[in-house]
Structures are given as structure tokens and as C-alpha cells.
Amino acid sequence: MTLSQTQHSLVQTIERHTRGLQDCGTAITGLNLFRRDTPTPPAFCLIKPSIVLVVQGNKEVWVGDDNYPYDISRFLITSLELPARSATLVASAEKPCLGLNLALDSRLITEMVAHGEVRSSSKASAGSCVGIGSVSVQLLEPIDRMMRLLDEPEAIPALLPGLMREIHYRLLTSDQGPRLRHIASVEGQGYRIAKAIDWLCRHFAEPLHIDTLAASVNMSAPTFHSHFRRLTGMSPLQYQKWLRLNEAKRLMLSDHLEAASAAYKVGYESPSQFSREYSRLFGAPPKRDIETLRGLAAGS
Secondary structure, X not given: OOHHHHHHHHHHHHHHHOOOOOEEEOOOOOEEEEEEOOOEEEEEEEEOOEEEEEEEOEEEEEEOOEEEEEEOOEEEEEOXXXXXXXXXXXXXXXXXXXXXXXXXXXXXXHHHHHOOOOOOOOOOOOOOOEEEEEOOHHHHHHHHHHHHHHHOHHHHHHHHHHHHHHHHHHHHOOOOHHHHHHHHOOOOHHHHHHHHHXXXXXXXXXXXXXXXXXXXXXXXXXXXXXXXXXXXXXXXXXXXXXXXXXXXXXXXXXXXXXXXXXXXXXXXXXXXXXXXXXXXXXXXXXXXXXXXXXXXXXXX
8 A cells, every 4th residue: 555545544443443533552562552633732641662653644752852743745753661741742633642552572673683673774863762654655654554453352462462563663664773882782872761760660760860770870970861861851869750741740630639638648858849840830829720621520
């Protein structure tokens, strides 16, 4: 099929599976679909290492002060777990923004690189862990075949592994290949930062000692801090703060915790400091922000 035919096939499949929904998981682990019937303002999110593909409409992601727009001709790729803000730019009820998010398999990437299945590139390793790649029919075809497995779930165990290998091969040989190889290299700084991020995501409520965390990934504190900021757009402390505040927001919304209780649970010792930092990130004090969100949910 041509590129436009493959995109049309993906539009039909995603539209059918997302009717009446905004976000939905699938029978394929790591594959999530999304649908937006109207443009949406930037909303905070934590992006996993993944490829985000829009097959209809336009979206953008903000990482720190950097903006990454993507559409049917450009895909978004992230090679580290990353706090961001995501917005839908073009969408309507008649022509919704449709797309998918597919988690990257770091073990598969490392295996393919280590076994020489992918030719080494002369391009320099990318500095950031976020990038915009060019959509090709070679990439979309295996993704389309993977999507069609949702209508044949009994075939997923047998056919998915080969399709995942093909998709990762296409990504590694795309214009974003150097970014993925950089993270997959066990000796590289990106791999070490990925290990540190994994620790932060699991232990964000604990006190953060930069020297200890840097030493745990065999880096000096200044080098660790420099590479962390270059790859993620923020310092380790800012990253931890983002994780804490968003988890506190979830606890207040979903578990109905009071602001002070949520603050203590995510590692804050001072509720007043928590309130100040929450207001800076979300634009309103915790209690008012949660009341507003609940009111919006009740209204919809």
C-alpha cells in the first residue's frame, strides 16, 4: 500500500476502537490509542519511552521550554521517561484527532544493536531524549499490521513479536535511530541517566542526594547533573519535584486526601512549601485546583 492508503487504514481502525473514548488501552501490552474531538490546551503528562503517532489531526508536546509539534507526516519519539505538557491543536467531532502511543522495548533495541542487526550510523548521537521523526510507509506498514491484530486477538502471541522487531528496526534505521542507539549503549551517558530516572520514579518520596545517585550510575555529580539536564530539559531536583506534585494531585483527586496529607505522603515536610510549589506548577493552590477539576468533571 502507499503511505496515504496505510494512513487511511490506521484512521479507520483507531476511529472504530476509540468511539466514545478519549484514551484506551488495548490487548497489546504497551499500545494505547487516543481520540480528541476538540482541541485541548496543554495538560501535564509523564511520557514513557515510546513513539507517538498521529494518523489524523495535529498535536504538540512541550518539554521544558522546547516545543515539539507532530502530525500525520511527523512522529514524536522519546527515549526516556519524561515530564511534559501535551496539547491537541487540530480536532473536531467530524474529523477527530486520532493516534497511538507504542512503548519502546529497550531490551529489544539493545539486543538488535549489540547483535549488529542495525548498521551503525555516522550521525552524531542526539543531545535530547525527545525528537520528531519523518513518517514513512516502511514504518507505518508493520504498525498497521499490528493494529489489525486487535481484531484477531488469538493471533497476537504468535505474530506480535515479529512485528515489534520490524517496528523497532524501522525506528532504528530512521532519522531518529541515533537517538535510540545513544540510550541503548550500556557505556553511554544516556543509559546511565535512564537508570537514574528509573530510581527517581520508584523513590521520588525519599530525600534526594545527588552525589549518591550520581555514584550509583558511575558518574560524578557535575557530569550527572549536566547530562541529566541536557537529556530531560530539567535538573534531577526539578524532575523529582514534578513527580511528587503530580502524584499528590492524583492522591487528592482519586483518593480524596487533604492537601497536607498528600504533601507528606509524597515526601514534603512542609505543607506551606508544597502549596507554593503546587501553585507554581498548576497555577492555583491545591484546594482550589482540585475543586475546579472536580467541578469540570461534574459538569461534563
